[in-house]
Amino acid sequence: EVQLVQSGAEVKKPGESLKISCKGFGYSFSNYWIDWVRQMPGNGLELMGIIYPGDSDTRYRPSFQGQVTISADKSIGTAYLQWSSLKASDTAMYYCGRRRDNGFDIWGQGTMVIVSS
Amino acid sequence: DIQMTQSPSSLSASVGDRVTITCRASQNIRTYLNWYQQKPGKAPKILIYTASSLESGVPARFSGSGSGTEFTLTISSLQPEDFATYYCQQSYDIPLYTFGQGTKVEIK
DSSP: OOEEEEOOOEEEOTTOOEEEEEEEESSOGGGSOEEEEEEOTTOOOEEEEEEETTTTEEEEOTTTBTTBEEEEEGGGTEEEEEESSOOGGGOEEEEEEEEOSSSEEEEOOOEEEEEOO | OOOEEEEOSEEEEOTTOOEEEEEEESSOOTTOEEEEEEOTTSOOEEEEETTTEEOTTOOTTEEEEEETTEEEEEESSOOGGGOSEEEEEEOSSSSOOEEOOOEEEEEO
16 A cells, blocks of 8 residues: 555654654655645644655755755655754644645655644 | 635535635646645545546545636535545645645534
8 A cells, every 4th residue: 555654743842853754655755756744733734845755856945944854765765854943833733745746645644743841 | 935825714514515615826827736635633635636637536526627826626515524624735836836725614
């Protein structure tokens, strides 16, 4: 079965670092862009950035540039989203999605990140 | 960024009703428009791509239309499992697609 499986929920304090993951199964992970999407509580969907695992080509939405780092390890079929210093405003659900020519056809189950002192 | 504006933001409807949601783009996006359904606590699911193509496995009561800057998602006969939030997404502005703000479909 083609699927993306994300790492589990995290509870962190402001200023801490965090790396969450998204692992692909059932398809050639290297050959599809992976997107990271933020959904803040009660809000809509915001695309943060994308990565092509085949060559690690990465693009960020300007509002997220410098705030997060997106990476991938194609050898283990996994993409990552990381923060070096979390803020309370990073509290959100984070989804990874597989991009095809039009839209995202496969989504991870989401990783809830709570940042609270 | 291309801005996507959905209307209404929410609506109440009954089982069996015909429901229409509109999405407007801030510039011409041809037919590079996708629709998603999201249920509480779940990831979004693609319903329609390139404005009017039905994703495999999606019931035929869902349909999409439009081009340029105005698009619609129609549910021909609302079913209990269709109560959810619906998002449009433009895939014209590569690579940074943008979503509409969502339309919540609630039970009347």
